[in-house]
Amino acid sequence: MTEEAILQGCLKNNAAAQKALYEKFSAKMLVVCYRYAHNREDAEDMLQEGMIKVFSQIHTFESRGALEGWIRRIIVHTCINTLKKNKRFNDSVDLIHASSLQVREESIPSIIQAKEVVECIRMLPIGYRTVLNLYAIEGFSHKEISGMLDIEESTSRSQYTRAKAMLEDVLIRKNILYKPKEEPLIAATAR
Structure with a gap:
């Protein structure tokens, strides 16, 4: 048919x-x-x-x-x-943990297996996961997301940024994403 x-x-x-x-x-x-x-x-x-x-x-x-x-x-x-x-979204963001995240600018390589990435995304708090899915995968703007989730546009942006950082940490911990070790500050300034 x-x-x-x-x-x-x-x-x-x-x-x-x-x-x-x-x-x-x-x-x-x-x-x-x-x-x-x-x-x-x-x-x-x-x-x-x-x-x-x-x-x-x-x-x-x-x-x-x-x-x-x-x-x-x-x-x-x-x-x-x-x-x-079900109020799962609004109750899901752990603010103490979120404030300790360090945002990195590097992107996730496209060679990572999609299934592994999806499983790692599922490990994120539901608020982060939802914004990441809506913005990065579904292609909604932060303005659209804010309207859909009844949150501020800035909240959507910050949750997306934190979700990316947390996802990168999860991928590194699971050895899916290779992160080169950073040089000590002294060695870098001695050059």
Whole structure:
């Protein structure tokens, strides 16, 4: 069944088309949910809730962009709303730990395996993880994120910066990212 046939069938509430749409996109969308969820069960719940919204709002899809992108946006918003509803986002940032982070300017090499990075991202506090996912992976601006999460734009920026630093520390500790040892200050100034 083509994507257009699936879409037309879903608009007519055809069960076979709805099943085809679910089968075509559910695995990809579960990965999206997993990045925001506390565990696999929560991710599966987010996916189910998001797909229900997809089916109930399919008539609003205007075919200007990709169907997958439209579905992804609904799934992301469902994940965010679930986090907000459960108050997991607002209670998740450990300010004592956050203030001790040292921000580094180096970027994470692109050669790192995506699965390992996703697992390391999941180790971050949920607030950091959420902002990192929304900004770096989903491509939302800090202004959009602040509106979605009901936080200040500056909070989004600082959580993103702290998330990057914490992620780098996790990657280094797990020996996924190599960080050369810094030269002692005396040796560097003696040259």
